[in-house]
Amino acid sequence: MSKSENHKTKTTIQKAVVYLFLTVGSLLSLFPFYWMFTMATRTNREINSFPPPFTPGADLVGNFQKVLDNMDFFGSMANSLFVSTSITVGVLFLCSLAGYSFAKLEFKGKKFLFSVILITMMIPPQLGLIPQYYIMTQLQWINTFQAVIVPGLINAFGIFWMRQYIQDAVPDELIEAAKIDGCSTFRIYWNIVAPTVLPAFATLGIIVFMQAWNDFLWPLTVLREPSMHTLQVALRTLNDARQMDYGMIMSGTFWATVPLIVIFLMFNKLFIQSLSEGAVKS
Amino acid sequence: MKKSLDEKKKTARTAYFFISPFFILYAVFGLFPMLFSFYLAFFKWNGLSDMTFVGMENFNFIFSDPIFYEAIKNTFIIGLLGTAPQIIVGILLAFALNSTLIRFRNVFRTMIFLPYVTSIVAVAIIFGVIFSNQEAGFINYILSYFGIDSINWNIQNWPVKITISIMVFWRWVGYNTIIFLAGMQSIPNALYEAAKIDGATVWQQIRLITIPMLKPTITFVVFTATIGALQLFTEPLVFLGRNLRQEGITMVAYLWKDAFVFNAFGTASAAAIVLFFIIIIITGINILLTNRIDQTKKAR
Numbered sequence: 001m002s003k004s005e006n007h008k009t010k011t012t013i014q015k016a017v018v019y020l021f022l023t024v025g026s027l028l029s030l031f032p033f034y035w036m037f038t039m040a041t042r043t044n045r046e047i048n049s050f051p052p053p054f055t056p057g058a059d060l061v062g063n064f065q066k067v068l069d070n071m072d073f074f075g076s077m078a079n080s081l082f083v084s085t086s087i088t089v090g091v092l093f094l095c096s097l098a099g100y101s102f103a104k105l106e107f108k109g110k111k112f113l114f115s116v117i118l119i120t121m122m123i124p125p126q127l128g129l130i131p132q133y134y135i136m137t138q139l140q141w142i143n144t145f146q147a148v149i150v151p152g153l154i155n156a157f158g159i160f161w162m163r164q165y166i167q168d169a170v171p172d173e174l175i176e177a178a179k180i181d182g183c184s185t186f187r188i189y190w191n192i193v194a195p196t197v198l199p200a201f202a203t204l205g206i207i208v209f210m211q212a213w214n215d216f217l218w219p220l221t222v223l224r225e226p227s228m229h230t231l232q233v234a235l236r237t238l239n240d241a242r243q244m245d246y247g248m249i250m251s252g253t254f255w256a257t258v259p260l261i262v263i264f265l266m267f268n269k270l271f272i273q274s275l276s277e278g279a280v281k282s
Numbered sequence: 283m284k285k286s287l288d289e290k291k292k293t294a295r296t297a298y299f300f301i302s303p304f305f306i307l308y309a310v311f312g313l314f315p316m317l318f319s320f321y322l323a324f325f326k327w328n329g330l331s332d333m334t335f336v337g338m339e340n341f342n343f344i345f346s347d348p349i350f351y352e353a354i355k356n357t358f359i360i361g362l363l364g365t366a367p368q369i370i371v372g373i374l375l376a377f378a379l380n381s382t383l384i385r386f387r388n389v390f391r392t393m394i395f396l397p398y399v400t401s402i403v404a405v406a407i408i409f410g411v412i413f414s415n416q417e418a419g420f421i422n423y424i425l426s427y428f429g430i431d432s433i434n435w436n437i438q439n440w441p442v443k444i445t446i447s448i449m450v451f452w453r454w455v456g457y458n459t460i461i462f463l464a465g466m467q468s469i470p471n472a473l474y475e476a477a478k479i480d481g482a483t484v485w486q487q488i489r490l491i492t493i494p495m496l497k498p499t500i501t502f503v504v505f506t507a508t509i510g511a512l513q514l515f516t517e518p519l520v521f522l523g524r525n526l527r528q529e530g531i532t533m534v535a536y537l538w539k540d541a542f543v544f545n546a547f548g549t550a551s552a553a554a555i556v557l558f559f560i561i562i563i564i565t566g567i568n569i570l571l572t573n574r575i576d577q578t579k580k581a582r
Contacts, residue, residue: 014484015383022378025371026393029456032408033396035420039411052418097300107294113301120308122565124513126534127558128315130541130551131322135315137329151311159304185296214401216516217534221542232403236520239407246411253404264399268392271399275457276464 036257039250040064047246063251070241070248073255075227076234083145083219083230084212087152091208092201095155099162100193104175105185114163121156126217136222147222148230152212158204165200166193203274206267213260231256319558322551329545340552350553352528353536354560360443360532361511364450369503372455373496376462377488382471391460398457405453406520410436413445436521442530449517454510458503465499466492501572508568512561533557 039047040063041056067073101107102114125132132151141147170193178188194201216232223229229237238252264271323340325333344350378384379391397405412420413435422432435441473491482490493500515534522530526539537557541550 011383018378018381018384021374022384022390022394025375025378026390029393029397029452032405032412032452035412036408048416048418050418051423052420094303098304101297101300105293105297105300106290107297110297113305117304120312122509123312123316124509124561125312126513126515127554127561128312128319129534129537130547130554131315131318132311133541134318134322134329134547135311150307154304154307154312156304156308159301185293185300189300210399214403216401216403217538221538232401235401235403235407239410239520240523246414249407250411253407257400257404260399260401261396264396265392268395269388272391272395272460275398276460 033257033261036250036254039246040254042247044245044247059247060251063247064255066245066248067238067252067255071234071238071252072227072229073234073252076229076231077256077259079145079223079228080213080231083148083152084209086145086149087212088205088209090149090153091155091158092205094153095158095204096162096166096194096197096201097189098159099164099166100170100189102159102163103166104170104172104193117156117159121160129217129221132218133221142222143225143228145223145228148215148219151218152215155208158208161204162197162200165197169200170196202270203277206271206274210260316558319551319554322548323555325548327547329541329547333548336548340549341556343549344552344556349528349531350536353531353533356443356530357512357514357532360447360450360514360530361508363443363447364454364514365507365511368451368455368458368507369500371451372458372462372503373488373492373500375455375459376466377492379459379463380466391463394456394459396456397453400453402449402453402516403520405449406517409445409449409452410521413441413448437527437529439529442522442527446514446517446521446530449521450511450514454507458507461503462496462499465496469495497575505565505568508564509561512557512564533560 038053038056041058041060042053043057043059043062046053046057046059102110136142136147139147141150174192175188178192183191214232215230216236219230220233220236223233226234226237235252235256239249241249322333324335324337326336326339327333375394379387379394384390400408414420414422415432415434415436416422417426417432419432419435421435425431425433433441435445469492473495474487477487477491513534514532515538518526518530518532518535519538524539524543526535526543531539533553534557537550537553540546540553
C-alpha cells in the first residue's frame with residue numbers, strides 16, 4: 001500500500017517536473033514574439049521610457065503607417081512571394097523529374113551520378129559567393145529576380161527526397177503497364193508518378209518555400225535596387241535606418257512574420273512532420 | 283530484340299535529359315564559382331575594372347589582418363556557445379515531449395518549434411531590441427533589478443558574442459528538439475519499461491537508453507549544426523550593421539564585408555579559400571570522431 005503510494009507521489013513529482021520544464025521552454029519560445037507585438041503597438045516615447053511597457057498599447061496602426069512610409073512593404077512582400085513561389089514550383093518539377101529518373105529508369109552511371117548529387121549537399125554554397133556575384137554581373141542579372149530564382153532551382157536534397165519517395169510509392173507494375181499502352185516516359189511521369197507523389201510535393205514544397213522565403217545572403221547580394229528587395233532584405237534596411245524607431249521596426253518585423261506563422265499554425269502537424277522527416281531521412 | 287534495345291537507349295536518353303537541369307545549373311552556379319574562387323584569390327579586383335594578378339598578396343594581406351583572426355575566433359566561440367547548449371537542451375526537451383506522462387504534447391511541440399518558422403533577419407531584429415543598449419531595453423531593465431549597470435550589448439566584446447549565440451540558440455533549439463523527438467520515437471518503449479522494472483531513474487534512462495540509441499540522430503544534428511555555425515552571417519550583419527564590428531564579425535561576414543563594403547573581391551576570395559579548408563578540416567574531424575565512437579562501441 002505505502003509502496004504504491006510512494007510510487008504515485010514519485011510519478012506526480014516527475015509529471016510536475018516535465019510540465020514545468022515544457023512550460024518554461026514554451027514561454028521562452030513565445031516571449032520574443034510577445035515582446036515584438038508589444039513594441040509594435042507602442043510609440044517610440046513609451047518604448048524608451050523607464051521602465052519599458054510590458055503590455056500592448058494602442059499604436060498598432062500608427063506604427064504600421066510609419067512602416068509604409070519608410071519601405072515598400074507590400075511591394076517587397078509581393079517580390080518575396082513571386083521569388084519563393086517560382087523557386088518552389090521549379091524545384092518540385094525538376095526534382096521530381098530527376099527523382100523519378102533515379103528511382104525508376106535505367107541508364108549508365110546512375111549510381112555514380114546520384115552520389116555526386118549527395119556530395120554536393122555537403123558543400124556550403126557560400127564558398128563561391130564572390131564568383132557567383134561575378135557571373136551575375138556578366139549575365140547582367142543583378143537586380144533581376146532570375147538571379148535569385150535560377151540558382152535557387154539547384155536542390156540536391158529535393159532530388160534525394162523525391163527519389164526515396166517515388167521508389168517506394170510508385171509500383172513498377174503500373175509503369176510497365178503504361179509502357180505497354182505506349183505511354184512516353186514523360187507521360188508516365190505526368191499521369192502516373194506526379195499524382196501519386198502529391199504528399200511528397202507537399203512536404204518538399206513546405207521546406208523549399210520556407211527556405212526561399214527566409215533566404216537573406218544571396219538576395220541581399222544581387223537585389224540591390226530597393227524596388228527589387230525581398231521582404232528579408234527590406235526589413236534589414238528598415239533596421240539600418242539612422243533614426244532607430246523601435247516601434248516602427250518591430251511593426252514591420254511583426255507583419256512580415258505573421259503570414260508564415262499563421263500558415264504554420266494552420267498546418268503545423270504537416271510542417272513539423274515534413275521538416276523532421278526531411279532531416280531524419282538524410 | 284532490336285526494338286527493345288532501341289527503347290532502352292531511348293529511356294536512357296530521356297533519363298539523362300531529366301537529370302540534366304541539376305548538373306547544368308550546378309556546374310554553372312555551384313562548381314564553376316567554387317573553382318573560380320581559387321583563381322580570383324590570386325588577383326586584385328574591385329568588381330568593375332580589370333583584374334590584375336598579384337600572386338600571394340591577398341593571402342598575405344588576410345593573414346596579417348588581425349580582424350581575420352578575430353573572425354575565425356568569433357566563428358568558433360559563437361558556434362560553440364550557440365550550438366552546444368542547443369544539443370543538450372534539445373535532447374532534454376525531446377525527452378520531456380516524449381514522456382508518456384503528459385498531455386497537450388502537440389501544443390507544447392508547436393510552441394517550441396515556432397521560432398524556427400521565423401526568419402533569421404526577424405530573429406536578429408527582435409533580439410536586437412530585447413538586448414538594446416538603452417537603459418529601458420528589456421534585458422538591461424531586468425539587470426537593473428540586480429543592480430547591474432546597463433550593458434552595451436552590440437558593442438562590448440562578450441555581450442556581442444553572447445547575444446548572437448542566444449539568437450542562434452533560440453531559433454534552432456526547437457528544430458533540433460523535433461529531430462531528436464523523431465529519433466526517440468523510434469526507440470522501442472519496451473526498453474524503458476524494462477529499465478523501470480529494474481528500478482532505473484530518469485537520469486539513468488536518458489544516459490543508458492536514450493543517448494546511445496539516439497547516436498545517429500545526434501551525429502546528424504552535430505554535423506548540420508557545425509556546418510551552419512561555420513556559415514553564420516545574417517545574425518551579425520543585422521545585429522551589428524554593415525560595419526560589422528570586430529567583436530562579432532564571423533568568417534562569412536568577413537568575406538562579405540571585404541567584397542561588398544570594401545570592393546576587395548580578391549582578398550574576399552582568399553578568405554573564402556581559407557574558409558573552405560577550415561570547413562574540410564572540421565568536417566574531417568567530425569567524421570573521424572563519429573567513426574571512432576562507432577568503433578569503440580563495437581569493440582566493447
